[in-house]
Amino acid sequence: MTVKAQQRPLSLKLLINGFIIVWFVLAAFPFLWTLWGSFKVELDFFSIADWTYALTGERTKAAHGSAFTDAGYYGSWVQEEFWKHAINTLIVCFFVVCTSLTIGTLGGYALSRSSYRYTVWLLIAALIFRAMPPITLVSGYLLPFFEWNVWGILPTTIIVLVAINQPFTLWMLHSFFQKIPKELDESAKVDGCSQFQAFRHVIIPVMWPGVITTGLFSFLLAYNDFAVTSMLLSEQNRTMVPEIAAYLGTTYTEGNVMFAVAAVVSATVPLFILVLFFQRQIVSGLTAGAVKG
Amino acid sequence: MQHRTFFWFFFPTAAAMLLFIALPIVSVFLQSVFAPHEAVLVEVESCTPLVGCTTETQVDHDATTELRSNQPLGRFVGLDIYLDRGHLAVNEIAAAWQATDSMGDFISKVHNLPLYRALSFTLTFTFLVTPLLIIFGLMIALAVNSLHRHLKGLMIFFSLLPMIVTPLIGSLILFWMVDSRGVVGSALVALAGDPDFSMKASTGLTWVMLIIYGVWHSAPFAFVVFYAGLQTLPQDQLESAMIDGATRWQRVKYVVIPHLMPLVTFVALIQLMDNFRVFEPIVGFNASAHATSLSWIIFNDLGGETRQLSAASASSVLTILGVAILLTPVLIRTWRDFNAKS
Numbered sequence: 001m002t003v004k005a006q007q008r009p010l011s012l013k014l015l016i017n018g019f020i021i022v023w024f025v026l027a028a029f030p031f032l033w034t035l036w037g038s039f040k041v042e043l044d045f046f047s048i049a050d051w052t053y054a055l056t057g058e059r060t061k062a063a064h065g066s067a068f069t070d071a072g073y074y075g076s077w078v079q080e081e082f083w084k085h086a087i088n089t090l091i092v093c094f095f096v097v098c099t100s101l102t103i104g105t106l107g108g109y110a111l112s113r114s115s116y117r118y119t120v121w122l123l124i125a126a127l128i129f130r131a132m133p134p135i136t137l138v139s140g141y142l143l144p145f146f147e148w149n150v151w152g153i154l155p156t157t158i159i160v161l162v163a164i165n166q167p168f169t170l171w172m173l174h175s176f177f178q179k180i181p182k183e184l185d186e187s188a189k190v191d192g193c194s195q196f197q198a199f200r201h202v203i204i205p206v207m208w209p210g211v212i213t214t215g216l217f218s219f220l221l222a223y224n225d226f227a228v229t230s231m232l233l234s235e236q237n238r239t240m241v242p243e244i245a246a247y248l249g250t251t252y253t254e255g256n257v258m259f260a261v262a263a264v265v266s267a268t269v270p271l272f273i274l275v276l277f278f279q280r281q282i283v284s285g286l287t288a289g290a291v292k293g
Numbered sequence: 294m295q296h297r298t299f300f301w302f303f304f305p306t307a308a309a310m311l312l313f314i315a316l317p318i319v320s321v322f323l324q325s326v327f328a329p330h331e332a333v334l335v336e337v338e339s340c341t342p343l344v345g346c347t348t349e350t351q352v353d354h355d356a357t358t359e360l361r362s363n364q365p366l367g368r369f370v371g372l373d374i375y376l377d378r379g380h381l382a383v384n385e386i387a388a389a390w391q392a393t394d395s396m397g398d399f400i401s402k403v404h405n406l407p408l409y410r411a412l413s414f415t416l417t418f419t420f421l422v423t424p425l426l427i428i429f430g431l432m433i434a435l436a437v438n439s440l441h442r443h444l445k446g447l448m449i450f451f452s453l454l455p456m457i458v459t460p461l462i463g464s465l466i467l468f469w470m471v472d473s474r475g476v477v478g479s480a481l482v483a484l485a486g487d488p489d490f491s492m493k494a495s496t497g498l499t500w501v502m503l504i505i506y507g508v509w510h511s512a513p514f515a516f517v518v519f520y521a522g523l524q525t526l527p528q529d530q531l532e533s534a535m536i537d538g539a540t541r542w543q544r545v546k547y548v549v550i551p552h553l554m555p556l557v558t559f560v561a562l563i564q565l566m567d568n569f570r571v572f573e574p575i576v577g578f579n580a581s582a583h584a585t586s587l588s589w590i591i592f593n594d595l596g597g598e599t600r601q602l603s604a605a606s607a608s609s610v611l612t613i614l615g616v617a618i619l620l621t622p623v624l625i626r627t628w629r630d631f632n633a634k635s
Contacts, residue, residue, distance in 0.1 A: 016436045020448065023433050026509065028451045030466045033476065046474035054476060103305035110302030114294040120631045127627060129314045131620045133570035135588045136609035139324065139595060139602055140317030147365065163313030166306050195298045224459040226573050231595055241459055245576060264462050275453050282453060286514060287521035
């Protein structure tokens with residue numbers, strides 16, 4: 001194909017570049033703006049008098065002597081003890097990812113290696129479970145959890161999030177294990193390994209790329225969840241997202257919106273870093289289900 | 294793999310899903326046909342000399358506590374909760390039908406009932422956001438695909454952000470910007486020339502705001518899927534179309550889009566289900582005065598001091614029915630794929 005025939009006319013080039021710039025601004029600007037504004041005082045972040053104050057920080061200079069202030073971060077992290085909720089998020093995410101990968105790997109491997117008909121039904125059941133909005137399940141949890149006195153603590157939430165995670169994990173890992181040739185573990189079994197030994201010595205060493213991709217999505221689900229964590233955790237055990245939601249009720253009246261802004265920026269940073277380092281895995285995970293089907 | 298081995302490999306994940314997804318669904322169904330016990334009332338006759346005897350009705354606390362602990366589910370009420378004002382509101386609708394003469398009047402009366410109000414927003418949101426995000430995602434994919442190699446990675450990075458970021462946080466970030474004191478909000482005030490202009494003030498503008506958020510949040514998913522599809526475009530078909538004199542637009546219409554069609558179906562099915570559960574943006578945008586969704590109703594019933602489990606359960610069951618309808622085409626498609634493979 002000649003390169004010349006593929007060249008675009010100038011007007012189309014302009015249109016495409018213009019559209020790209022518009023999308024870039026839509027996608028990136030809100031985050032950059034909020035990051036910039038989180039170091040200002042409320043009167044600058046919400047600039048009633050003049051919107052350029054948000055850039056120059058006139059009121060921040062007047063109040064703190066410099067155009068940038070960490071008052072919002074100090075207020076939320078130290079005063080309102082946001083660090084406790086950050087630690088809760090860390091605990092929840094760590095255990096959800098580890099548990100759901102462990103049991104999901106075993107289940108996904110079994111599904112990919114069994115040739116019986118019931119695997120299809122199990123996968124379809126998992127698909128139905130995946131479609132259930134978590135908030136509809138929450139009304140089913142509350143009564144038993146109150147009865148057994150396990151409401152409000154982190155382990156309960158971790159187990160619930162692991163279970164909600166399982167259908168997706170199973171589907172991802174199932175399709176991933178199917179790409180690993182069956183001959184690998186078959187030959188290990190011929191050499192006298194049991195199924196579990198074959199899994200341990202032959203499959204585990206080669207499964208990491210798929211497991212890491214799946215783990216990323218498990219992490220995102222646990223980190224981003226609002227419906228389950230806000231309903232099942234008591235006030236001091238809250239993770240970051242429900243805590244930010246709780247700020248909205250209290251800080252609006254106290255005039256400490258900047259605490260919420262600082263907390264929002266703090267909670268976005270880990271996600272930013274995650275995309276920075278795992279962009280390729282996230283893209284491949286998103287397309288895994290689609291390109292095959 | 295032997296049945297036995299399969300069972301032990303699959304047991305942990307199956308147990309987790311049965312206990313925490315399947316059983317809760319059953320328990321939600323059960324709770325939705327039971328209502329909390331009413332307090333046990335007793336008639337007490339108190340006689341005072343010279344005045345005479347009066348009977349008063351009192352709450353028997355001991356009996357009430359005993360009844361509640363004996364039957365924690367409450368009393369069986371059948372479908373009453375489904376039919377009450379907070380849900381399907383059969384009586385109210387019948388009354389409205391008889392009392393009103395014009396269709397518009399009737400619709401506005403029905404729109405005041407909580408479930409129908411939520412349903413109308415949920416459906417509008419689902420069926421507007423899904424096609425819009427597919428079109429928008431396709432446009433981004435086509436545009437990014439034509440970029441220089443080094444710019445592509447950067448664009449994919451920034452495009453992923455709106456989708457990866459927590460929905461509640463993403464909607465808060467946008468909300469602070471469109472707030473009438475925020476940067477976009479004050480620009481809109483200047484544009485409208487009305488100092489009292491606010492996106493939060495009217496129902497229509499709130500819906501527009503939420504729909505824009507929905508497209509912003511989900512378009513990256515469509516973009517990534519379509520972008521991956523564009524990498525496997527059949528080059529020979531494109532070339533022969535060019536030799537046959539197809540214009541650029543015709544090549545997109547007759548080669549690229551048919552090639553991406555299975556992906557469009559995939560994205561549409563997934564997004565219909567995901568948009569149907571719209572919930573976090575309503576909390577983030579503080580929009581519940583103008584727009585409520587089915588998930589938000591459940592959340593609202595469960596939260597607060599009085600946890601209305603029965604009401605929330607009934608709404609949950611109705612939501613699950615809605616999801617089931619949207620899920621059917623996905624299931625049929627999956628079933629067909631499996632049969633084609635084996």
